[in-house]
Amino acid sequence: MAEQRERRSRRTSASSASSASPASTAATTSRSRSGTRARVPGPEDAARHACDRIDGLAVGPAEGVSAVTRTDDGWCVAVDVLELPRIPDTTSLMATYEVEIDRSGELLQYRRVRRYRRGTADD
Known part of the structure; x- marks a missing residue:
């Protein structure tokens, strides 16, 4: 039973992370010349x-x-x-x-x- 709850919570957190819009993610980060992400x-x-x-x-x-x-x-x-x-x-x-x-x-x-x-x- 505990395993089922853990699997459900993993699925829920994975689906919420994937539902973030690319536009909102792009608005908060940008690529620097070295290729690493820098916070703006x-x-x-x-x-x-x-x-x-x-x-x-x-x-x-x-x-x-x-x-x-x-x-x-x-x-x-x-x-x-x-x-x-x-x-x-x-x-x-x-x-x-x-x-x-x-x-x-x-x-x-x-x-x-x-x-x-x-x-x-x-x-």
Whole structure:
């Protein structure tokens, strides 16, 4: 009985993997000159990569992304970071970091462009 379930799960996972459209697969990968596949991230992937990269470098954890812009070299992502938690939460110090990543998701540079209290509105 366990063997039947295992076979069914293998068939299900194989059929779901083969049902992925070639267009969606081609949109997320491309061939480099050497013939290996290189990841070309979209805006969602760029935001995820930027948050991952800034987590190890900034003072606090990434809280969100406020902007994603395509550049000639890759992506520029504005990541909001909690720099100093306070009570009440609306008085916590936040910062926006501009993170530049290349097309493969590697960090090119980052810098803090703004520091503000969580509860304040933009001017």
